[in-house]
Amino acid sequence: xxxxxxxxxxxxxxxxxxxxxxxxxxxxxxxxxxxxxxxxxxxxxxxxxxxxxxxxxxxxxxxxxxxxxxxxxxxxxxxxxxxxxxxxxxxxxxxxxxxxxxxxxxxxxxxxxxxxxxxxxxxxxxxxxxxxxxxxxxxxxxxxxxxxxxxxxxxxxxxxxxxxxxxxxxxxxxxxxxxxxxxxxxxxxxxxxxxxxxxxxxxxxxxxxxxxxxxxxxxxxxxxxxxxxx
Amino acid sequence: xxxxxxxxxxxxxxxxxxxxxxxxxxxxxxxxxxxxxxxxxxxxxxxxxxxxxxxxxxxxxxxxxxxxxxxxxxxxxxxxxxxxxxxxxxxxxxxxxxxxxxxxxxxxxxxxxxxxxxxxxxxxxxxxxxxxxxxxxxxxxxxxxxxxxxxxxxxxxxxxxxxxxxxxxxxxxxxxxxxxxxxxxxxxxxxxxxxxxxxxxxxxxxxxxxxxxxxxxxxxxxxxxxxxxx
DNA sequence: ATTTGTCAGATTGTCTGTCAATATGACGAG
DNA sequence: CTCGTCATATTGACAGACAATCTGACAAAT
Numbered sequence: 001x002x003x004x005x006x007x008x009x010x011x012x013x014x015x016x017x018x019x020x021x022x023x024x025x026x027x028x029x030x031x032x033x034x035x036x037x038x039x040x041x042x043x044x045x046x047x048x049x050x051x052x053x054x055x056x057x058x059x060x061x062x063x064x065x066x067x068x069x070x071x072x073x074x075x076x077x078x079x080x081x082x083x084x085x086x087x088x089x090x091x092x093x094x095x096x097x098x099x100x101x102x103x104x105x106x107x108x109x110x111x112x113x114x115x116x117x118x119x120x121x122x123x124x125x126x127x128x129x130x131x132x133x134x135x136x137x138x139x140x141x142x143x144x145x146x147x148x149x150x151x152x153x154x155x156x157x158x159x160x161x162x163x164x165x166x167x168x169x170x171x172x173x174x175x176x177x178x179x180x181x182x183x184x185x186x187x188x189x190x191x192x193x194x195x196x197x198x199x200x201x202x203x204x205x206x207x208x209x210x211x212x213x214x215x216x217x218x219x220x221x222x223x224x225x226x227x228x229x230x
Numbered sequence: 231x232x233x234x235x236x237x238x239x240x241x242x243x244x245x246x247x248x249x250x251x252x253x254x255x256x257x258x259x260x261x262x263x264x265x266x267x268x269x270x271x272x273x274x275x276x277x278x279x280x281x282x283x284x285x286x287x288x289x290x291x292x293x294x295x296x297x298x299x300x301x302x303x304x305x306x307x308x309x310x311x312x313x314x315x316x317x318x319x320x321x322x323x324x325x326x327x328x329x330x331x332x333x334x335x336x337x338x339x340x341x342x343x344x345x346x347x348x349x350x351x352x353x354x355x356x357x358x359x360x361x362x363x364x365x366x367x368x369x370x371x372x373x374x375x376x377x378x379x380x381x382x383x384x385x386x387x388x389x390x391x392x393x394x395x396x397x398x399x400x401x402x403x404x405x406x407x408x409x410x411x412x413x414x415x416x417x418x419x420x421x422x423x424x425x426x427x428x429x430x431x432x433x434x435x436x437x438x439x440x441x442x443x444x445x446x447x448x449x450x451x452x453x454x455x456x457x458x459x460x
Numbered sequence: 461a462t463t464t465g466t467c468a469g470a471t472t473g474t475c476t477g478t479c480a481a482t483a484t485g486a487c488g489a490g
Numbered sequence: 491c492t493c494g495t496c497a498t499a500t501t502g503a504c505a506g507a508c509a510a511t512c513t514g515a516c517a518a519a520t
Contacts, residue, residue, distance in 0.1 A: 007294060007502065032471070043504050045275055048473090049282045056286030058379075064237060065472060065511050080374040083325075087317045095313075144310040149288075150380050237473065262500070273475050278502090295482050295501060 012040050012050045020059050020070055021159045022125075027072040031060065057153050073158055075213040081158050082206035086199050088151045092142040093182055093198035097191040100141030105186055108137045112183045116176050124167035128159065131166060134179070158209075165208045178204055242270050242280040250289050250300055251389045252355075257302040261290065287383050303388055305443040311388050312436035316429050318381045322372040323412055323428035327421040330371030335416055338367045342413045346406050354397035358389065361396060364409070388439075395438045408434055 016036070019025050036047045051068045054060045061071045073081070096108075115130045135155060139148035155162070165171060178201040185193035246266070249255050266277045281298045284290045291301045303311070326338070345360045365385060369378035385392070395401060408431040415423035 009502080034471075045278070045505095046503065048275070048279055052279045052282040053286045056283045066513095067472060077375070080376045083374055084318070084321065084376045084380065087321050088314070091314065091317050144313060145307070146310045146314045146384070150314065154376070239473080264500075275474070296484095297501060 008042055009046050009049055012042055012046055013053055015040065016050055017054055017057070017059060017156065020054070021156050023160055025070050027070050027160070029070045030066075031068040031070065033067065058157050071157070073161065075210065075217065078158060078161060078209060078213055079206070081154055082202060082209065085151065085154050086202040086206070088147055088154065089202050090195045090199040092138055092144070092147050092151055093186065093194040094191040095142035095144050095147065096138055097186045097189055097194035099143040100186070104137060104141040108134070108141070108186065109183055111137055112179055115179065118172075120169050120172065122167075124163045127166045127172075128163045131162070161209050161213070162205070164212055165205055168208060168212075171208055174204065175201075238272055239276050239279055242272055242276055243283055245270065246280055247284060247287070247289060247386070250284070251386050253390055255300050257300050257390070259300045260296075261298040261300065263297065288387050301387070303391065305440065305447060308388060308391060308439060308443055309436070311384055312432060312439065315381065315384050316432040316436070318377055318384065319432050320425040320429040322368055322374070322377050322381055323416065323424040324421040325372035325374050325377065326368055327416045327419055327424035329373040330416070334367060334371040338364070338371070338416065339413055341367055342409055345409065348402075350399050350402065352397075354393045357396045357402075358393045361392070391439050391443070392435070394442055395435055398438065398442075401438055404434065405431075 025031065031051065033044045033047045033051070036051075037044050040047070051060055051062070055062050055068065059071055060068045062068045096104075100108075111130065111134045115127075115134065118127060118130070132155075135151070139151060142148065166175065178197070181197040182194060182201060185197050255261065261281065263274045263277045263281070266281075267274050270277070281290055281292070285292050285298065289301055290298045292298045326334075330338075341360065341364045345357075345364065348357065348360070362385075365381070369381060372378065396405065408427070411427040412424060412431060415427050
């Protein structure tokens with residue numbers, strides 16, 4: 001078996017993507033190519049290529065002559081992301097119900113049970129990783145590389161927001177119930193029900209996420225007011 | 231007014247994208263960075279950055295240690311693309327019906343009338359450009375940058391196939407009728423009908439496209455047989 | 461005190477040259 | 491005809507350089 005080692009560029013892409021998704025680089029932060037070159041121990045050329053890729057994925061926003069910045073997700077954009085996510089996730093669920101193997105369905109159930117077994121107060125990163133595994137199975141099993149790639153990008157794009165909503169202790173049981181409906185529809189091989197359950201799940205998540213975003217906006221406005229009154 | 235000239239890199243990205251979409255570079259063709267550097271008159275670094283971006287858009291496939299190639303769309307992939315396009319286009323149509331301004335609706339009608347007025351035998355590129363203008367209005371008016379970006383990528387990805395199906399003289403009246411239904415639903419501000427009409431339009435296009443793809447596959451198989459018999 | 465102007469320093473955008481690792485294609489041996 | 495071997499071309503990656511542009515600070519002017 002021929003094993004081609006991954007080029008340095010790919011490793012940098014992955015590490016940088018992961019760093020942004022896990023908020024090791026904060027939204028709005030300036031990603032100077034020299035600085036990144038030092039951090040990752042590679043040349044500017046490699047960094048610039050990796051940045052271009054993550055720019056196309058929407059994780060990085062490049063301002064001409066000022067360089068790359070970690071993309072910031074406004075409330076308006078979040079609304080749009082959830083709108084698209086709803087239909088793509090529905091399509092993925094439908095495809096999975098139609099085309100996944102019985103082994104893949106069992107695997108989905110397995111990950112779901114792990115998620116359902118978490119106790120309140122579980123670390124948000126643990127929860128997010130479980131959910132990511134769930135999506136991993138889903139996107140492989142739906143047999144559509146395009147929906148997989150696009151949905152993956154969207155999930156990365158608002159992973160920070162998802163970590164927040166997912167770890168809301170009051171919301172978790174509700175979330176699990178929604179996902180259970182997805183899994184059950186898939187086990188029944190009912191594409192229509194899977195579609196509807198996925199869509200409903202994203203809609204519910206959007207509700208919570210937007211409430212949190214608006215709350216944050218209010219907080220910041222209040223803080224801005226305090227600062228102004230200093 | 232501050233006018234920042236577009237960086238060379240952006241121009242190369244655009245020109246390369248356009249060249250691939252319009253089949254000036256054929257699918258499967260090897261895009262050596264030195265060669266592209268000569269063609270566009272820029273350094274390898276700029277080319278490599280542009281390639282990375284188009285790679286993320288799916289127009290270019292990079293093989294490790296062999297470089298970039300113009301992406302090839304198999305019949306299986308085309309099926310997947312149409313599946314995703316159907317829901318994204320439906321979402322765009324729905325959003326347009328809900329949120330576009332009356333001026334934008336008038337503009338959509340205008341472009342549609344131009345398309346409807348074409349006579350049989352019109353050049354495929356003229357038709358494709360009209361359809362691109364139609365989508366341009368649609369994607370701006372749907373007020374969702376994410377669905378716009380993703381749908382744009384998908385449309386670029388299979389523009390070659392679209393040019394073929396659009397210019398099929400037997401298919402054109404049918405196509406126009408489908409698009410008329412979209413425009414009329416939008417003019418009625420009926421999001422549900424717009425959704426359904428868009429979906430139906432893509433489904434129909436997919437039927438034709440896949441028939442053509444399978445026909446091509448048969449042709450190539452036959453040709454391969456001849457060659458084998460030489 | 462606020463605005464405007466200027467200037468040094470840092471960063472981006474781009475080019476050139478270099479070098480190791482890998483793939484390609486031709487050539488000759490078996 | 492098939493299988494190694496080798497020269498050549500290309501990719502992947504690095505370093506250094508330099509003009510254009512942005513930033514932030516400080517000085518001048520209103």
